[in-house]
Amino acid sequence: MSAQPHSELSHRVITHIQFIYPHLNAEEICQQLLSIMRLDDNTPTPANHQNHWNQEDIVAITYGNSLLKETEKPLHSLHQFFNKHLKGTINSLHLLPFYPYSSDDGFAVMDYSKVSDSLGEWEDISALSKDYKLMADLVINHCSSRSLWFDNFKQGKHPGKNFFFTASPEDDLENVVRPRTSPLLREVVTPQGTKHVWCTFSHDQVDFDFRQIEVLYEFIKIIRLYLDYGIRIFRLDAVAFLWKEIGTNCIHLAQTHEMIRLIRCLIEHSANEAVIITETNVPNHENLSYFGNGNEAHCVYNFSLPPLLLNTLISGNCQHLKSWMMTMPPSQMGTAYFNFIASHDGIGLRPAEGLLNDDELATLVNTITQFGGRVSWRNANGIQKPYELNISLFDALQGTFKGPDKYQIDRFICAHAIMLALEGIPGIYIHSLFGTNNDYDRVKNTSHNRSINRHQWSVEQLESELENPYSAHHKVFKRIKSLIDKRTKQPAFHPNAVQFTLQLGEKLVGFWRQSQNRQQSIFCIYNISDQTQTIAMTDINLIDTANWFDLINEKSIEDLHSDLTLAPYQSVWLTNLVHK
Template sequence: MYEQVSHSLLNAILDDLKPEIRRQNLRHFYTRLGANFYAIYSLFFTLYGHREDFKEQMLRLVETMAEGYINRSSELEGIDIQREQDHNWFLSQNWVGMALYTNGFAESLDDLADKTPYFQELGINMVHIMPILMCPAGKSDGGYAISNFRQIDDRIGDLKDLHRVAEEFRKRDILLVLDIVLNHTSDEHEWAQKAMSGDPRYQDYYFMFDNREVPDMFEQNMPEIFHESDPGNFTWNEETQKWVMTVFHNYQWDLNYSNPTVLIEMLDIILFWANQGVDVLRLDAVAFLWKKIGSASQNERNAHLILQLMKDCCQVTAPGVLFIAEAIVAPVEIIKYFGEDAIIAKECEIAYNATLMALLWDGIATKNTKLLYQGIKNLPDKLERATWLNYVRCHDDIGFGFDDNDVRASGYEPFAHRKFLVDYFSGQFNASPARGMVFMFNNETGDARICGSLASLAGLESALENDDQTLISASINKILLLHSIIMSFGGIPLLYSGDALGVTNDYSYQDNPSKSDDSRWINRPTIDWERAELRKKQGTVEYTLFNGLKKMIAIRKETSAFADFNNRELLDISNEHLICFVRFNPLRPADRVMVIANFDAKPQYLDLESLNGKGINFYNHVVDLYTGSSPTQHDRQIILQPYQFYWLTEI
C-alpha cells in the first residue's frame, strides 16, 4: 500500500544508496521493495523508531537487501520467479524430508554430495543438513554455538563443497535446508571476542551488566533451559568483569535484538546463505529472540515482529526461500510463528509439529489414543499458506509438554502421567521394551525429557539383543505405524537420519569427553554404510524398514488428498486404541483417504456403523493404498492387527 511518510523516506533512501548499488539492474528488487516497504518500515519503526539513528539504520537495512539481491545468481533469481508464480508449491504432497548431521551420515560435505542417490532411492527430496558452520571443538552444543556465521566448519568441508551439494540437489529437485542460529553466538565469535576486549559497540550486541541487579530482575521470571549443566540465565565473564546473558549454555551469548545493528547483521547472514543455494532456512531458537524484564522472555510480541521483518526483507531479495520456525512451544504459541495474517504466513511458512510427535509417543506407551485425539482436536488451525513439519524423531530430546487440560480430559493426572512416560521410555517401567535415557531431570519439579533413537524407543534394540522375532516384527510395525501418521497427517514429513535403516542407540558418545555429559548424542548416530547395504537383502530388518518407508513415500506423492490445504477431518470413533481421520482433495472432494491406525499390541476392531456417512462408503469397493488389498471385515467391522494402519480409499 502507498503511505506518504514511509514512501517519502523510501525515496530519500534510494537517493542515498551507495553509487555501486544504484548502478545495478534492480528492476525486480525495486518492484518487491515497493510492494513490501510499508510493512518493512512499519515493523522497523515499531521496533526502533525511538532511536536517533533510525533513518541511518533504515538506510543500512535497504542497502543490505539490495546487496543481497545483487549477489544473487541468475539461476536462483529464476527459481524465485518460478516459485512466486506457484506460491503454494511447498504445500504439495510431493515433499518428504530427512534431517542429518553431515559427519554422521557421511564423512564430509563432499562425501554427502556423492551419497545424493540414496535420497532419490528412498524418495527424499528435502534434506536438512544440521549445523555446518564454524563452532568450537569442545563447546559446540551439537553445532549450535556458532563462532563464524559465514564459514563452514573445516572438519567437514568448505563453501565450495556446499556449492557442490546444492548443485547435486538442484539437479534432482531436492530442497536444501540449513540452520541459522538467530538467538546467540559462541563466546568465541568475533563479536563476542571484541566485546570481551572492551569494545562498547560489540558489547551492545549482547546483554552485559556490571552487577547482578538487572540479571536478578530477569531471573525472577525466566525458566532454566539446562538446569543440570548450565543453571541460571547469566554467566560471569572474567575478561570484562560483567554478567552476560547465556540462556542456553554458558558459552552461548544471547544476541540483543533491541539493537537494530544486530538485526541487520543477522538479516545479512540469512541473505548470504540464501545466495549459496539454500532453499529453506531453519531459524533456530526463535521463541527467545526478545528479552523483557518481568516476563519469561519467550514468545514475546517483538520476537514475532523481528521474524515478520526478516520474512518481508527476505521476500524482497530472495522470495523463493522459505523459513522454518524452530520453536518447541505450546500449540497456542507455535501457531503464532506462522504469522498473524488470516491466510498468508508472514513469519515462517513451516513450523515443527512437536506436539504431534510427543502425542504419537504417548500412544505407543499407553497403547491407546485418548490423549492423541484430545491433543489433535485442540491443535489450532494453521494458516492456509503455511504447513507443519511432522516428525517422529529428531536430533534432540523428547519433551512431554502436553496441555494439562488435555491430559486431564484424557483421564490422567498430569504429573503422574508424565512420570509414567519417562519411566516407560527409559526402560524403568516393567515390561517396557524401550531403551531411552532420561535427560535434564529436575529434582524440584520432577520434570524430565527422553533421549533415544527411534528404533531403540520403539523396542527394536532390546528385541534384536534377545533375538525375539515376534518383538522384532512388533517394533518394525511400530516404526512403520508412526511414519504412516506423519506421512498422511498434513504437512511435510521429516525422517531422521538412520530411521529408515533401524539404527539403534549410539552409546559411543559416553567415551567422548566433549559429548559424554549430553545424552542427546545417543540419538545422533553415525551411519554404517556397509550395514546399510542390508536394505537390499530380503529378510533383514533394514530391508523391511527401508522398503516399507520407500513404498509409503511413493504412495504419498501420488495421493493428492495428502497435500496440505487444511483438508483433514478427525473422526470420533468408539475404540480408544485407534485413531481415524479423513484426508480429502479440496478441488476434487471425491478423492478421499481414510487413515486408520491401531496403537495397541492386540488386534482391534472398528465398527463401520460408527463411520456411516463419514468420509468413506464401505458399501463400495474399498482398498488400502499401502497393501493394495481390501481391509479385512467381519460383521460390519474392520479388523486391524497389532500396530497396523490403513490408508483406505474407494475405487
C-alpha cells in the same frame, strides 16, 4: 521539498522497524537492510497466502557427518548416498548446523560465514541445493563463546563489543523461562569491568542483544549469504528467546514476533519460494502463536506430536492424541505444520504439558528409562522437571508399558504411517529411515544425553545392512520408503488438504483426508495396540458408490458391509481414487 513516497516494501520494513526500534531512525535502517539484501523499491511484492509445498515434499533431517566414508568429505558422501538410495523419495534436506562450532553438535556457532572444514565447503552446500530443497539453521539466539565476536566483546573491540546481552545478578530474573538448569548468567571480565552475560542454554552459548542494530545487520548479511548458496528454508533456532526484557519471562515477547515478520519480509522479497520455520519447543498454544496472522512463520514445528504419539503407541490408548488432533486448527493457506516424531534432539516434554498429566508423564519417563533412554531436566521455579527424553525413536518403540515385545518394527512403522498422513509437511530424521539404535558409546565419549541419538554410520556398513534382507535396518528402510512413495502421489495428503478426526475408540486412530479439489478421499486407520482390532466398515462411513482401495496393503475392499480386521500396529489408507 516533500519526501518521496515509500514503496510497499519500504513501508513494510519501516513499520516493523518502528515497532522494534522506536528510538532509532527507521528510514535509515530500512535502506541499510534493503542494501544488504540487494533489494530496491522496484522489487515485486510476493503474493500472500502462497503454498510453497505439496504432498511430494518430504524433509530428511540430518547432520552433515551422519554418513561417513573414508577419503571423502562427509557432505559429499551424504549427497552421493541420498542420490543413490533416496532420489525421488526424499526431495528436501534439513542440513543441521554445518558451520565451525565449539559445542552442542553445531549449535554453538563460531563462524556463520564458513562451512566446517571437516564437512566440506560452500560448493558442497550449493551442489546439494541443486538436487534438494535445502533447509539450514539460522542459530539466531546465541553463538559460541569461542567466536571472534565474543573474543572482541571480552576485549572491548568491534565488531562484538556490544553484541551480547548482559544483566546484573541483582536484577529481577525470577520469571525467566529457559530449558536448562545451569546458571543463567556467566561472569566475564572486560575492559569496562566485570559483566554478566546472558546464557539461555549453556555458558558456551552466549545470547545476542538484538537491541543493538548492528546485531540485526550481521544476521541479515548471514541470510543473504545463505540465499546466495541456494538455501531456501530457514529454521529459526530457539527464536522464542530472541528478545529479552529484564523483569519479564523473556520468552515470546512482542519484539520477537515482530522480528520474525521483518525477517520474513526481507527473505520472501529476495526469494519468493523461500520458507521460514520457527523452532519453538514450548506448550502447544504458545507454539501456534508463531503463525501470527499468516505473516510470521510459514511453518511451525508440531512439537506436541512426538510425545503424544510415543505415549499413544506405548500405552495402547489414543485418547490424548485424538483429543489434541481435534483441537488443532487447520493451517490457513500459505502456512503449514512441520510434522516430525524424531530429530537430532530428544523428545520434548514441555509440548505435552496440559495434554498429559503428571502421572502419565512420569510413567512415560520411567518406561523410556527402562528402554535404555536418558532424561534431560529443566529448572521450573526451583523445581527440576523432565524437559526431554533422549533415546533413538526405534528403541523408544521397542515395547509398551508392559515391557519390550516382538512388535518393535511394526510399532515403529505405524508411528511413521500416522505422521506421514497427518495434515502438514513430514520431516523424517535420518536415523528413523534406518531404524538406528541407541549409541551408548557416543554418550560415553561426549557426556551429553542427546548424543544417544546422533550416531554416525559408516556408509559401507550401512549399505551392507540395507542389502541384508534379514537386517532390521533393511526392513525399516524398505517399509518407510514404500510409505513415502505411496504418500507423495496422493493429492489428499497435500499439507493443507482437509483433515477430520474419526471416533473409533481408544485402540484405533482414524482420520479422513480430502484433496483440495474434493475428488480424492483417504481414510487413514491405525491399530495402536498389541491386540488385533476389528471395526465394521459401516462405522467408517465409506461412500458405497465408490470403489475403495487400501494403498498400504495394495488390495481392493470388496464388501463395504464386512468387518475390517487390523493386526497389531497395522495401518490402512483407504482411498476412492488411486494416483500412481
